Amino acid sequence: MFDKYLFKGSLRYDGSSRFGEVNWYGFFPAASAGWIISEEDFLRDSGTLSLLKLRGSWGITGNAGIGNFASLGLFSGRAYNQRAALYPSQLGNPELKWERTQQVDIGLDYGLFNSRVTGEIDYYVKTTNDLLLDQPIPGTSGFSSITRNVGSMVNRGFEFVLNTRNITGIDFNWSTSFNLSTLDNEVKELPGGDIVSGLNIVREGETISSFYMVEYAWCRSR
Template sequence: WIINEESFLKDSKTISQLKLRASYGLTGNAEIGDFASRNLYRGVNYAGVGGTRPFQLGDPNLTWETTNNFNIGLDFGFFNDRISSTVEYYKKKTTDLLLNAPIAATNGFSSITQNIGDMQNQGFEFSLNTRNFIGEFKWSTSFNISLNRNKVLRLVNNQPIFTGGRFLGRVAVGEPLGYFYGKAYAGVDPSNGDAIYYIDASRTATTNDYSLAQNQKLGDPNPKFFGGLGNHFSYKNFDLDVQTQFVSGNDIYNMAGVFQSANGDYFDNQTVDQMNYWTPTNRVTMIPQPRFNEGNGTSPSSRWIQDGSYLRVKSVVLGYNIPKEIANKYKLQNLRVFVSALNLFTITGYKGFDPEVNTPGGASIQSANIQLGHDFYTPPQARTITFGINLGL
């Protein structure tokens, strides 16, 4: 509904655009590879005798994953769109989620592709564009922010999915996808330097026996909000573009901490904070006593879950357009020189290499489906400085 074309707004000198829109639709997803519903076999040779063996465990009831998508939004502009903005609410419900679900190894396979449940995503998106100065000196700004809330609505047999091992991601009804689940680290026993863990979710009692600590919810890899801010400036033949991005409220499980921040083991070079380990004269610390190859506090836990919020200056580009009369002398329509910087700097409290991380990589179920926000030696993004020339013939 283009409201600004109605008679009561048509002659407005302030509102240049006002549009209300809504949509609803269904989309399907079957990106699971060919023949995933079939039990497959392949040839094998054993002791010089040919034969066959199971190659894939199939689910004959496998079907499409379907997403119901509803959104409603408002587009508006003021002063001949010198200020323009969009506000949108969306709600997506996905049914028959496709997932490589883990199964008992006694089946001969570690996972099977199944429709395991339903999930909902809903949230708000907001964008704002302004032309702050429009004279010889020009300055425009673009800003966007998104808030998404994710929740699993249904699982087959209401059975949570948790792979364990080094990984903390879990899927359970009523919780966000891939939330962190495991042992809660409580610090160090000041009397002897033992790593201690909370016994249960009440977090009132502790134990130095890792096996006695109950698994509990530890964090959420899904951000509370994320977005970006861009500014573009130009004056005569000069132009400057600055793009920043931000993420807030997400947790990251720094898996490399099990090796990099575990001073009693021998796996890796250690982080500086390990120098503050427990000693008889340094009893108040979160770093347990180093005990060679004993694994004092090195098992997967909340010890290495950290705030993944960050603000990053993603790109900066400074350019200069050579005057046309000079470019034309060299039979060029235009000539521009520029210098650009990518990943200029990042402000974050995260102790790993790079907070802009999602999964640890690899081809296993652990990395492919539910292990969000796991950082296993993810290489940091390089800071890149580029000098260039644009030629127009």
């Protein structure tokens, strides 16, 4: 029985001083389950199907991919009137917290002809909340942007893998591997409005970091 049904779970409690003091720690659970269908009596003696496994997983991960002092107000040194001085170089955000991504994955592993043909088929959905972005603020504040948790986005897609062992011998082996994947990315929510950085823009309904350029028409003169 335990060879057919698989269960796994994990609990993470991570901390990072990059965030505000009250938000240093994040709790990230995960769980997965699998069913090896090919071990059931009605498939165990199959001469064609060597593996058929249905699996699913759910979990939450955290992202701390920001600067070491993004939550703090910083000062830097410079010369003023030929004297050493300090000036505020970064606006602090004590409420800064973990970016959280929840992922659901459903997959199928298969093997045919004594595992000469193997592969995987997966469908996943990743929902990210509290995106860590540099949000523009009015220039009258003395700063151009502040690091904040703003908005959410969704990634979803399929993954397909096909592996084959075409020739297996002592002196010569030939195997192939083919994979195909799709990705659909969309910013679902951005309360503060568009975020433009150089040629990139973050906008509701668009993919993350889409190109933001001047529209133009091209024509060829005779």
